[in-house]
C-alpha cells in the first residue's frame with residue numbers, strides 16, 4: 281500500500297472521536313493512510329449543544345462532499361430575544377451573532393463524520409491510551425483495556441482535557457489557560473414553546489439562555505458565570521450543580537425554573553471555558569489536533585471550524601511530506617498558527633465582554649453586521665492537496 285504521494289502507507293492512531301478525530305480519519309484515508317480511532321466513550325456521543333461553522337470550515341466540508349448533508353442539519357435559528365429580570369424583551373439578538381454561517385447540533389455532526397468513516401477507519405470505543413513509548417520509528421501504545429499495539433504516528437484529538445497531551449507533553453496546568461468563565465448546559469422540556477429561537481438573560485457576571493431544539497418538544501439551557509475559581513471536582517456533577525445553583529440564586533427571568541430543571545436533567549454538562557496554549561503541537565511521532573492542542577474556548581465560536589481545518593491540513597501535509605513527520609508537523613503548525621491566534625483572541629475578547637452590563641441593541645446590531653473587532657481577517661485560501 282502507498283499513499284497519494286507514493287510513499288509506504290503509515291498507520292496512524294487517533295485518540296478521540298469528537299469533531300477533529302473522525303475528520304482526520306476521513307482525510308487520512310483519502311491520502312492512503314490507515315487510521316485507528318480510539319474513543320473513551322462507549323459509542324459516538326449524541327445530543328449536546330449546537331456548534332456554528334464559519335468560513336474555511338465550510339470549504340473543508342464541501343471538499344469532503346458533505347456540504348449538502350451538513351446544511352440539512354442546520355438548526356435554522358432565527359433572532360433571539362434579550363430579556364430583563366421581569367421577563368420583558370428589551371432587545372433582539374440577531375441570529376448571525378450566535379449561530380455563525382451555519383449552526384448544527386454537535387452530536388449530529390459527529391454522527392455524520394462517523395458514518396462516512398466507519399468503513400474505512402478502525403474505531404475502538406470504550407478505551408483510552410494509557411501510555412506512549414516513542415522508540416525507533418514509531419510509537420508503542422498501551423491502552424487501558426486493549427493489548428498494546430505499535431503505530432507509526434499518534435494524533436491526540438481528545439479535547440481540552442487531552443490524555444495524549446498529558447502523556448506526550450506534560451501536565452495540563454502548563455498549557456490550559458482558564459478564562460474565568462464557567463458554563464453549565466442541559467436539556468429540558470420546551471416549556472416556553474420556542475420555535476427556532478431563544479431567549480437570553482444577562483446580568484453582570486452571569487448569563488443564562490434557553491433555545492429550542494429541533495426534537496420532541498425539547499429545549500436546551502445554558503448558565504454561564506464569571507469566577508476565577510471555583511475549585512470543584514470535574515467528576516462530581518452534584519457538586520457542580522450546587523455551585524451553579526448558588527451562583528444563580530435570586531436571579532430573575534426564568535432562572536428559578538431553569539435551576540429546577542437543572543436538578544432533574546440527565547445530560548447536565550459543566551466545564552470551565554479555557555484555551556490551550558503551546559509552543560509546539562508536536563513531539564516526535566505524536567501531534568495534537570483541535571481542542572487538545574489549541575482550544576480557543578467556546579466563547580470564540582470557532583472551535584469546530586479550526587478542528588475541521590486542522591484535520592484537513594494535517595492529513596494533507598503528512599501526505600505531502602512523504603512520510604516525514606517532522607516536516608509534516610512543521611508545515612501543519614505553520615498553516616494553522618495564524619488562524620488559531622485569531623480565534624483565541626476572539627475567545628478571550630468575548631469572555632471579557634460578555635459579562636459586562638447587558639449589551640444594547642446598537643451593540644447587537646453592530647455585531648450582526650460584522651463588528652470589525654470580531655470580523656476574522658479574510659481567511660487564507662485553503663491549500664490544495666491531491667487525493668486518491
Ligand SMILES: Cc1cc2nc3c(=O)[nH]c(=O)nc-3n(C[C@H](O)[C@H](O)[C@H](O)COP(=O)(O)OP(=O)(O)OC[C@H]3O[C@@H](n4cnc5c(N)ncnc54)[C@H](O)[C@@H]3O)c2cc1C
Nearest residue numbers: 296298299300320332408438439443570571581582583584
Ligand atoms: C458549550 C460549548 C459550546 C460550543 N459552541 C461552539 C460553537 O458554537 N462553534 C464552534 O465552532 N465551536 C463551539 N464549541 C467548541 C467545539 O465543540 C470544540 O472546539 C470542538 O468540538 C473541538 O473538537 P475536538 O474534536 O478537538 O474535541 P471534542 O469535540 O471535545 O472531542 C474530543 C473527543 O475525545 C474524547 N476523549 C477524551 N478523552 C479521551 C481519552 N482519554 N481517550 C479517548 N478519547 C477521549 C471525548 O470523549 C471526545 O469524543 C463549543 C464548545 C462547548 C463546550
